[in-house]
Amino acid sequence: MSGLPWLVIVTGASRGLGRCLAQEAVRSIGKDHRMTLLLMARSESGLMETAASIRGMNSEDVTIEVQPVDLGNLSTLETSLQNAFSGLDARHYQRCVLFNNAGSLGELAPAMDLSFAGLREAVDLNITSAMWVTCAFVNLILPRWQQQQQQQGGDSGLAERPEGGAGQQQQSGDAQQQPNSADSQQPQQPPPPTEAGGSGSEGAAAASMPDVVVNISSLAAVKPFPTWAAYCAGKAARDMFHAALAAEHRASQLRVLSYAPGPLDTDMQARIRAADGCAPELRAFFATMQRDGALVRPSESAARCVRLVREGCWECGAHVDFFD
Amino acid sequence: MSGLPWLVIVTGASRGLGRCLAQEAVRSIGKDHRMTLLLMARSESGLMETAASIRGMNSEDVTIEVQPVDLGNLSTLETSLQNAFSGLDARHYQRCVLFNNAGSLGELAPAMDLSFAGLREAVDLNITSAMWVTCAFVNLILPRWQQQQQQQGGDSGLAERPEGGAGQQQQSGDAQQQPNSADSQQPQQPPPPTEAGGSGSEGAAAASMPDVVVNISSLAAVKPFPTWAAYCAGKAARDMFHAALAAEHRASQLRVLSYAPGPLDTDMQARIRAADGCAPELRAFFATMQRDGALVRPSESAARCVRLVREGCWECGAHVDFFD
Numbered sequence: 335m336s337g338l339p340w341l342v343i344v345t346g347a348s349r350g351l352g353r354c355l356a357q358e359a360v361r362s363i364g365k366d367h368r369m370t371l372l373l374m375a376r377s378e379s380g381l382m383e384t385a386a387s388i389r390g391m392n393s394e395d396v397t398i399e400v401q402p403v404d405l406g407n408l409s410t411l412e413t414s415l416q417n418a419f420s421g422l423d424a425r426h427y428q429r430c431v432l433f434n435n436a437g438s439l440g441e442l443a444p445a446m447d448l449s450f451a452g453l454r455e456a457v458d459l460n461i462t463s464a465m466w467v468t469c470a471f472v473n474l475i476l477p478r479w480q481q482q483q484q485q486q487g488g489d490s491g492l493a494e495r496p497e498g499g500a501g502q503q504q505q506s507g508d509a510q511q512q513p514n515s516a517d518s519q520q521p522q523q524p525p526p527p528t529e530a531g532g533s534g535s536e537g538a539a540a541a542s543m544p545d546v547v548v549n550i551s552s553l554a555a556v557k558p559f560p561t562w563a564a565y566c567a568g569k570a571a572r573d574m575f576h577a578a579l580a581a582e583h584r585a586s587q588l589r590v591l592s593y594a595p596g597p598l599d600t601d602m603q604a605r606i607r608a609a610d611g612c613a614p615e616l617r618a619f620f621a622t623m624q625r626d627g628a629l630v631r632p633s634e635s636a637a638r639c640v641r642l643v644r645e646g647c648w649e650c651g652a653h654v655d656f657f658d
Numbered sequence: 659m660s661g662l663p664w665l666v667i668v669t670g671a672s673r674g675l676g677r678c679l680a681q682e683a684v685r686s687i688g689k690d691h692r693m694t695l696l697l698m699a700r701s702e703s704g705l706m707e708t709a710a711s712i713r714g715m716n717s718e719d720v721t722i723e724v725q726p727v728d729l730g731n732l733s734t735l736e737t738s739l740q741n742a743f744s745g746l747d748a749r750h751y752q753r754c755v756l757f758n759n760a761g762s763l764g765e766l767a768p769a770m771d772l773s774f775a776g777l778r779e780a781v782d783l784n785i786t787s788a789m790w791v792t793c794a795f796v797n798l799i800l801p802r803w804q805q806q807q808q809q810q811g812g813d814s815g816l817a818e819r820p821e822g823g824a825g826q827q828q829q830s831g832d833a834q835q836q837p838n839s840a841d842s843q844q845p846q847q848p849p850p851p852t853e854a855g856g857s858g859s860e861g862a863a864a865a866s867m868p869d870v871v872v873n874i875s876s877l878a879a880v881k882p883f884p885t886w887a888a889y890c891a892g893k894a895a896r897d898m899f900h901a902a903l904a905a906e907h908r909a910s911q912l913r914v915l916s917y918a919p920g921p922l923d924t925d926m927q928a929r930i931r932a933a934d935g936c937a938p939e940l941r942a943f944f945a946t947m948q949r950d951g952a953l954v955r956p957s958e959s960a961a962r963c964v965r966l967v968r969e970g971c972w973e974c975g976a977h978v979d980f981f982d
Contacts, residue, residue, distance in 0.1 A: 450736045457789075461781055465769075465781075466774055469769050469774075560902060567895040567898045570895055572891070573894070574879075580882070
């Protein structure tokens with residue numbers, strides 16, 4: 335293996351899809367690239383189990399870092415992320431990937447039966463925290479872009495920050511273009527290089543390989559389900575936040591994906607089936623799926639997700655479903 | 659004027675669209691119906707100005723209540739709303755309407771330049787609080803539905819709450835229906851009665867007139883704008899929350915609308931034009947609109963919104979734009 339390692343960060347990595355994403359990243363990416371794998375979640379024991387499950391795979395060139403962090407605690411979130419990222423220098427990596435996966439199902443109940451505490455907790459973790467994790471990740475990888483920009487002496491599409499003020503994003507679009515025209519936010523640059531279609535030596539391809547933010551989404555982001563109002567709203571907010579982020583980075587080295595992993599055979603599905611407040615037809619639907627073995631294996635969905643990251647074959651900012 | 663009065667609640671009523679919604683409700687609804695108008699916002703002086711602007715209109719039969727409430731302060735929100743609604747008994751009203759309008763533009767900047775405090779403040783007000791205002795409103799009007807249900811001895815489509823547990827929503831859909839089929843969440847009951855198409859005497863029509871939640875939305879709820887990520891996410895979350903609420907009330911007396919009022923000629927537009935962090939092409943676009951007199955007058959948009967409420971001519975849970 336040659337070249338700089340990859341940095342892969344997985345939130346909610348202590349179980350379920352997060353654990354599978356970590357495992358799949360090692361299985362798929364780790365066979366070709368050295369890697370630093372940063373695992374984050376509230377449960378330290380869960381993270382240790384995930385880490386243990388990875389050792390023994392093709393992980394000789396994988397450095398695993400475990401960071402127990404309560405991402406739902408907004409009063410400590412900024413500091414927690416600063417600490418978790420403090421040992422990382424993006425300039426030492428060929429490519430940085432975030433799987434922004436942490437989230438909770440929250441209360442399932444008709445809106446009128448939701449508790450304020452439950453609603454707030456769900457929004458804090460699923461929206462505010464999830465957005466901030468992405469913001470922190472983009473700031474983490476910024477030095478790498480700046481370095482590349484200097485080395486290449488060209489315009490990487492990176493925003494220039496005026497001194498003493500908030501950053502302004504350089505856009506490639508026509509300033510006179512109607513913002514409500516159907517395609518004004520579509521990416522206008524040619525498709526980014528993929529691993530499959532690299533441009534020769536690994537070093538050359540590596541220099542232009544874009545970083546990736548994967549927002550773990552859901553069908554609930556695009557479809558309202560009764561008794562899932564808070565969960566649906568959280569997923570819709572995340573999708574939209576990441577779509578706007580993608581619109582800011584049309585000409586830069588960041589690619590953004592909202593990936594809906596399908597109805598996974600995890601603890602979350604068990605909770606749905608047992609949730610008194612969940613709409614009966616939804617409980618029945620998922621119970622039938624489980625009985626028929628139609629739920630998606632999280633390892634299979636994680637493999638699809640990691641493949642998407644490696645192949646880069648999606649429109650920046652898009653919502654892609656496991657079943658697409 | 660005969661029959662019970664209407665209850666109309668407007669949040670963010672101290673200025674801009676909220677003030678216009680209050681004025682237009684009095685102008686349009688107040689000429690036909692007695693009304694209690696509850697105005698809420700953080701600024702007491704702004705609310706007093708709104709109230710003063712209404713007195714002198716056809717407001718002899720309008721009772722104006724002013725409730726200064728900081729809806730963005732989540733530590734007091736539950737209590738604030740309890741207090742604001744404490745004098746109201748929904749059973750004394752023919753119809754209850756909420757204009758869930760309060761919200762803020764927040765920071766406009768590339769996601770990587772957002773501050774955590776600003777992001778959190780925006781989510782607290784635009785998402786958590788806005789959702790909870792709707793939840794509180796639905797609980798406020800619940801006694802009216804229960805009364806009607808008892809009087810009619812029939813099924814009003816209202817959720818039955820099992821004792822000692824979270825409520826379960828009765829759904830009219832087929833329990834075997836795929837939740838991800840394209841039309842499974844569409845309303846399946848006949849269109850509700852409208853004022854225009856009432857069924858005879860006002861009393862009879864009044865008994866079946868549905869209550870209404872209007873979520874003030876935006877084009878930004880359905881379209882990602884660069885440097886508006888947090889604002890877009892907030893509007894997307896609200897739309898989705900209200901769409902899920904609509905899915906819970908397909909067979910009951912609640913109708914839900916997400917109304918995008920268009921680019922309004924208000925303080926908010928002035929802030930966009932002056933925002934250093936806003937994408938240059940968006941600033942230029944809105945500046946051009948303003949120069950050309952193409953921004954929408956808030957009174958005109960408010961009139962359209964109130965007309966939608968009166969006429970009921972939209973699909974429950976839909977996103978309707980001023981320009982539609």
